[in-house]
Amino acid sequence: MSVRSNWVRTLGISCVLALAAGFLPPPSASAATTYHVSAATGSLTGNGTTTPFKTIGQCAAVMTGGDTCVIESGTYRETVTPTNSGTSTAPIRYEAAAGATVVVSGTEPLSGWSVYSGNIYSANFTGTLPGNENQLFIKNGTAVTQLWEARWPNINAYSLPELKNGVAVADAGAQNTITDAALVSTGVNWNGAKVWVRGGSAYVGMTSQLTSYNATAGAFTYSAITGDFDALYPKTGSTYFLSGKLEALDAPGEWYVDAAAQKVYLWAPGGGVPANVEIKKRKTAFNLNGKNYIQLAGIQTFAANITMNGSNNNVIDGVKAEYVYFSNYSQSTTNADQLNGGISIVGNDNVVKNSTIAYSSGALVNINGNNNRIVNNSIHDGAYMASYDPLLKLSSGTGNMISRNEMKNSGRYIIYWDVGVGEISYNDISNGMWLSRDGALIYAWGTDLGNSNIHHNLIHDSVHDTVPDDTRVGLYFDNFTENVVAHHNVIYNNDVGIQMNTPGNYKLIYNNTVVGNPVSSVAYWGDSTNAYKEELYGTRVFNNIFTNKVSLPADVVRGFNTITDEGINFWNPASGNFRLNANSTAVDMGSFIPGITDNSIGAAPDAGAYEYGGTDWTAGTSGTAPASYVPIATPYMNLVSNSGFEKNLQGWTPWTTSPSTATVTEGNVNAFANSDFRKRGVRTRLKLGAGGGVEQLVTGLAPNTKYKFVAWVYTDTGGQAINVGVLNYGGAAIDVSQSTANQYVRKEVEFTTGATDTSARVRIWRAAGATGTAYADDAGLFVMTDYDPGVYKNQALGKTTITASGALSFPERLTDDSTTAYSNMDNTGPQWVKIDLGRSYELDKINLLHYYTPTDVRTYHDVIVQLSNDSTFATKTTVFNNDANNSAAQGTGTDAEYAETAAGKDIAFAKTNARYIRLWTNGNTKYDTQHYTEVKAYGVPAVTPTTPRQGYKNVAFKLSDSRITFSKNVGNVFRITDGDKSGPFANQDGPVGGPSNPEWIQLDLGQKYRLDQVKVWHFIPFDRIYYDVIIQVSNDPAFPASATTTVFNNDADNTAGQGAGTDALYPDNANGKTVNFPLTTARYVRLWANGNQNNPSQHYAEVEVYGSPDYGMGT
Structure with missing residues (x-):
């Protein structure tokens, strides 16, 4: 066989295998040429077609649009720099031959x-x-x-665990000096060595060179580090290592x-x-700088990077890029070489997919540009210098997508979102923060994220110290970060789950499962000198599962969250499976949020990241990534574009007011005027001189809807006013003004769009001739419509399990939300129709429409509406009855007859727990038959024993000791809720020799529940009578009288000072005492007693508290 025919056969096989492997197929082009490269048989004088090239660079020199370079196995020690770009219809392609192992090496x-x-x-x-x-x-x-x-100290491998442990600890330190007595024993003259030091607060590792060394004291001085400051200066306990000496x-x-x-x-x-x-x-394997429409498929790179600076529409597919960059130089928080030394993307519409990118002292991937996609990759092991150059950095751009990747093992961040708008979704992100503190797996600081969407990620296992602190976070929005939506993420095994530092506006935190983060599930921090340290304005936290401490500023709107692990009942949390079991308290506990919970099933959305009975999502490299970035749309987002002016005036139209001669230039509208931490505009702010102003047209508003426009503004000392306003919304222009000295003030304008208006213009401006300079930052526009959680609604809609006492035509018409057709029953006499809602609800209104037309107004007789949780209605609640002569034998009714109307009959009543609705009639003023046009039943999902899915249970079961407090010490406190009523009891001893005193124990249930029953067992065997027994519930741990509900009290003479009780004394026995009471929302339960008939002590064999999660707005 000739050499050429062998290439032809290889090309055919390579095409088949490349397609099977999922690599992009080469495009067809009329003049396309396929070139071949072989390290083993190629020639530097070959033409690449009849005789193969020896180097890939030979291909790169001659290929034009549509050409393909097929590369045989071998190690190619070269930097490949294409001469030409491809086109959208004819890209240039480099691919490994079928079955070939192609390595482009930098060594x-x-x-x-x-x-x-x-x-x-x-x-x-x-x-x-x-x-x-x-x-x-x-x-x-x-x-x-x-x-x-x-180096010293030594390590056993170049890995993150070894680098973490292979450090020395300073005895003392200052700006650029370290003293460590352990150095003396090394016997090395360290003068001139390199030092890596993690000083001060240990945020970052930085390097320098020793300028002097005292071998006797074990002390050295090193050159000043660029970007160093006092918070990072070495001190006692700072860690470091030395290298760069042959003696070491x-x-x-x-x-x-x-x-x-x-x-x-x-x-x-x-x-x-x-x-x-x-x-x-060599540093680079493929230099694609300035080139477009280039494809790399199935190629490996070793100890070299791939650069795409000024490059667009390139595709890296199935590439294995390892050891992409290394440098032991790292100063300040970031370094250009560490940042761009890996896969550097400066351009638009580039794709990296199905690839492995691993091992770097700095970043593995850096993105500067728009609409780039990093999908279905394994990205691991980087940031060995512990700088702010992470595994992946979003440095700028709009529409970038990071999806379906496995990303793990970093000295600091996994993802650092510096600037830009995009999506992070379906990634498995873990094991960051090996070598530093106060950072996260996903981190952003001081940036406008433009309503970026972070969703369906696993964010976990960033704890690397024996004792956790507050420094290793899952999802971290540091100070001055705004405009982001984070939903359906599972965040676990970090120190802190979600950190939102102040100030920082317009964050929407929805449906996340945040578990096993021992310091906090969610927390915040603000600089004590910052006037906005308690401000997360416009932030909303809903439908989350939080199992650890929750700390949020008062201005955060929140609701439908669970803040305890009691009753959550995950499938297998030990193996990272946080899906819900059927009886989880999180099932149907959430609220409806458009754009977030659209795929929920059941009576209401579930809290947390997984919907019970829904389609379980997965994260990581399996699965298909979204085809492109699509901006999320959900209520309460900030609708102002470039609200923090980080993109200069993009999205804003500058103007001047007439007759001012001022022009809108960098002199009076300047989005790059830096300010300090006392201000809001840490990166950028708007600067206005006399007559200066900006405005923005905001589209997509709803007609006849209330909105609010806000901006933080101030003027220089003595400066005249700055104005904030809105116009062209369907009403008269509204402006408010502010004159302040060096302090931002939030100015607000509320307006309602016109009946047909779907846009508005917002503006920030100053009058012509105004003195001084004014500033603005953090503009926002959001809907003001009252929040509707969607839980209270017509629960009968679409229910089709409908039975009747006779033959009922078209029963589905009762609940189809249409009044154009009716159902009829020809049976005469009192007849009923029964609707099964499928589960229990707390109902408070029925709307009932029998039959009505404007020319045929009827009155139906013996109308009765009954509710029950029993399908036989053996027990029931009658909420309406106008059967005055008891024709239906359901009791004599006292309600008045009524004529039908187009709106139907609204029947309102006290909240009633029911699954079934039974409706009676006995003909009407025109016919003896029955008719039903529509039945609506309004309420919320019930949280009672009739609906175990709602988590009704003993919510006090096995409380930790720390959740049980008392007025006087209790022995064996764990026995109060351990589930064992027969064993030894908890005891609260009274004074020796008496007399007794009223004492209490208090249970903290961990979150609010809707309670309706408490059971207590004191001292079972002897039928003792305990005195002054009082049971109280509250949401305030101090139990003030104004916030306390007493559900049982037999303290007739008010000995305990809690009010005179009217309940009877009772003998304690094996049945305990069951106290039922109306549904009451409470977190704390307090139980009083005052000794018993035998001695002055209190005893508790068991306390059970029954309820389900509260639907209220607070956590």
């Missing part, structure tokens, strides 16, 4: 080793990267070991490079003569 083999000293060998080399970017490997086939520069080479895996002498020193793993050593010589 060169290093041989010629000779003994230097003991196990240390040396070899000569020529040409290398800057000293801080040196990198050596042992590469034996596919097995790779990264080696590391000689004392362990396997360590190397030292003498760049001046062009010599490498190495102690090989396992000792002996080093073999299979490679040293990094």
Whole structure:
């Protein structure tokens, strides 16, 4: 077989396998050419078609739009720089041949080793990267070991756990000095060495070079670090390590490079003569800078990166890029090389998919541009310097999508969202913050996220210390971050689940499951010197499961959250399965939120990230990522674009007021005027001079709907007013003004759109001739419509389980929300129709329409409406009855007859728990037959024993000891709620020799419940009578009289000072005492007693408290 025919056969196989692997197929083009490259058989003089090229660079030099480069197995030690770009219909494609392993490497083999000293060998080399970017490997086939520069303290592997533990601890420190007595014993002259130090608050690791070393004291000084400040200066307890000295080479895996002498020193793993050593010589595998429509498929890169600066519409598919960058230089919080050393994307509409990107001292992926997609990738192990350069950074742009990736193992952040708008969805994100504190798996600071959507992610396991603190967070919106929606995320095993620091506006936190975060489920912090330290204005927190502490400022609107793990009943939390079981208290506990809970099932949405009985979502590389970024739409979002002016004046129209001669230039409308922490505009703010102003047309508003426009404004000392207003909304223009000195004030304008108006213009402006300079920031426009959780509604709508006492035609018409057709029953005499709602509801209104036309107004006789949880109606509640002569034998009615109207009959009544509705009639003034046009039953899902799905249970079962407090010490306190009524009891001893005193115990249920029953067992065996027994419930742990409900009291003489009781004394026995009471919302239960007939002590064998989660708005 000829060589050429072998290539042809290989090309055919490669096409089949490439399609099977999911790589993009090459496009068809009339003049397209397929070139071939073979490291083994290619030639530097080949033409790539009849004879293969030897290097990929040969392909890159000649390929034009539509061409494909098929690459055979081999290691290609080169930087590939395409000469041309492809086009939208004819991209240029580089692909691995079928079954081929193609590696584009940044390294060169290093041989010629000779003994230097003991196990240390040396070899000569020529040409290398800057000293801080040196990198050596042992590469034996596919097995790779990264080696590391000689250092102290030693490590056993270059990995995050080893780097975390392989640090020294300073005895003392100052701005650029460290003292550590342990250094003395190293015997190394560290002068001139490199230091990596995590000083001060340990936010970040930074490097420098020692300028002096005192070997006697173990103290050194290093060069000042760019971007360093007092919060990061070393101090007692700061961690660090030293490297860059040949004398420190004392362990396997360590190397030292003498760049001046062009010599490498190495102690090989396992000792002996080093073999299979490679040293990094090139930083880049593919240089796609300035190129468009380039595709890479199935190729591996090693110790080299891929750059796309000024590049658009490129696709990286099925690429394995490992060891993309390394440098031991890291100053300030971020460094250009650390940030851009991996997969650098500066451009639009690029895609990285189905790939593995791993191992970097800095960022693995950095995005600057619009509509880029990072999907279905494994992205892991980076940020070894612990800088702000994370595994993935969103540096700028709109419409970027990060979806369906597995992202793990970082020295600091996994994702740092610096600037921009986009989507983070369906990712499995874990194990960040190995080498620093006060950061998160997903982090943003001081940025307008433009209603970005963070949803359906697993965000977990960022705890790496024995004792958790508040420094490793799952989802972190740091100070001055605004405009984001986070929903349906599962956040677990971090120190803190969600951190929202102040100020920071317009965050919508919905339907997240936040569990096992021991410090807090959700928390906030604000600088004590900041006037806005308690402000998260416009933030809403709904439908979440929080199992740990919840801390939010008072201005956060919240509701339908659970804040305890009691009764949640996850499937298997130990294995990370936080889906709900049927009897979870979170089922049907949520509220309806358009755009968030649209796919809920049952009577109401569930709280948390998973809907019981719904389609379970998954995160990670399996599954299909969304095709493109689609902005989310949900009520209460901020509708102002570029509200923080981070994009200069994009979205705003600048103007001046006549007759002012001022023009709108950077002089009087400047979105880049920095301000300090006392202000709001930390990154940017709007600056207005006389006659300056901006306005924005906001579309997509609802007609006849109330909205609010707000902005924070201030003027320089002595400056004249700045105005905030709205116009062109269907009404007269409204403006409010403010004159202040150096302090922002929130100004608000409320307006209602016209009957047909769906837009409004908002503006911030100053009058012509106004003195001084004025500023504005954080503009917002949002709907003011009262929140409707959607739980209270017509619960009969669409219910079709309808029976009757006779033949009923078209029963579905009773509940189809249509009044154009009716159902009839020809039977005469009193007849009934029964509707099964499918589960119990708390109903308070029935709307009943029999038959009506304007020309045929009838009055129906013996109308009776009954409710029950029993399908036989053996027990029932009659809420309406005008059967005055008891014709239906349901009791004599006292309600008046009424004539039918188009609106039907509204029958209102006290909340009644029922599943079934039975409706009676006995003909009408025209016929003896029965008719029904529509029946509506209004209420909310019931939370009572009749609906176990709603979590009605003993909500006090096995409370932790910390949740039980008392007026006097209690022995064996755990026994109060341990579920064992037969065993030993908890005791609260009275005074020796008496007399007794009233004492109490108090149970904290962890959150509000709707309670209706308490059971108490004191001392079962002897039928003792306990005195002054009082049971109270409250939402205030102090039980003030104004906020306390007493549900039982037999303290007839008011000994306890809680009011004279009228309940009877009773003997305590095995049945306990059951106290039933109307549904009452409460978190705390207090039980009083005053000794018993035998002694002055109180005893508690068991206390049970029955209820279900509260539907109220508060957490």
